[in-house]
Amino acid sequence: MVADSLARFLEENLIALNDKGLFNTIDVIEGANGPEIMIEGRKLINFASNNYLGFATHPELIKAEIEAAETYGVGAGAVRTINGTLDIHRALEQKIAEFKGTEDAIAFQSGFNCNMGAISAVMKKGDAILSDELNHASIIDGCRLSGAKIIRVKHQDMADLEAKAKEVTESGEYNKVMYITDGVFSMDGDVAKIDEIVSIAKKYNLITYVDDAHGSGVMGAGAGTVKHFHMQEHIDFQMGTLSKAIGVVGGYVAGSKQLITWLKSQARPFLFSTSLTPGAAAAALKSIELMQNNPEYVEKLWENANYFKGKLQAIGYDIGVSETPITPVIIGDEALAQTFSKALIEAGVYAKPIVYPTVPLGTGRIRNMPNAAHTKEMMDHALAIYAKVGKELGII
């Protein structure tokens, strides 16, 4: 029995959502989320996962997860600040700090709640946050939760950042000012200009926060976008996820000892939500070790991405401004992007459409995530399908 008000709300809003074409249909994957996936009994080449290095199904991570479950059990038993801090959590945090070149790190249960918790633990009413207009939803929500004044900065526009930083600091109205940006933007694959950001931040005394969800395990030989620019000592928050290239689940901030101490006493998901499972912590730790000891995983990712991107362009597709493995195929029209994705899936390539409001109106696209586990045969097969379907739909 559902309350009348809830039934009315759901009925009206589900219809509205459907009318706007914003209703999410959810495909169920039968088995592992690897370079190929099974959906409704059909094997598809998978270009939709963030599993950049193929680590989500790596035997060494699986072994680490099983061994941790045998040692610690499957649940951590409490929030971190009561008695849910196991030695495997600290080992993971120390490994993240070493990998990122910082004094310490704090691990969260997801990247999303890491952003929600870390931003709002530091930024408060009376502060201002300058935020790139294409930042991820978890950054937007974390900024809102903080109560700080939010000022949108034009995407990757350093002149706009400087003008707004100047205006905000000279106004004298705010206690502190942060600039927050994705390290690699998830819809276009472009890279934040960390060197220019650092020099503007120094000039205007900005706190700097880089969400490197899509840069960790990809840029800077795996250590991330900040490392790529050799700016580890100049970025206050190096945030990232354990869910994409790392292949598991979770989020983290790497930074100074004092910052991490503060976050551990103030970030609400750390205080009030049960810690990462021991298995996830152990697998994530193993993942970073694998990456450090075997540079060929990251190299393979780039080799595959460069091959796939080059061939798509040669076929005649517009892949936008991507500088990373994230490979959008820009279609423009939203309905055509949806039709194109359906036709690709029908033909054997699983690649999803990304349309307004996730990206600006008129820039509908198919987003491809080539990864280190794709074989050349898989990519060539997918490219042949791209060529055929694109011609059939008049896109190329």
Ligand code: PMP
């Ligand atoms: N930040 C960015 C830029 C992301 O792309 C994502 C993942 N969609 C997140 C944060 C959230 O990470 P998680 O999936 O680990 O919660």
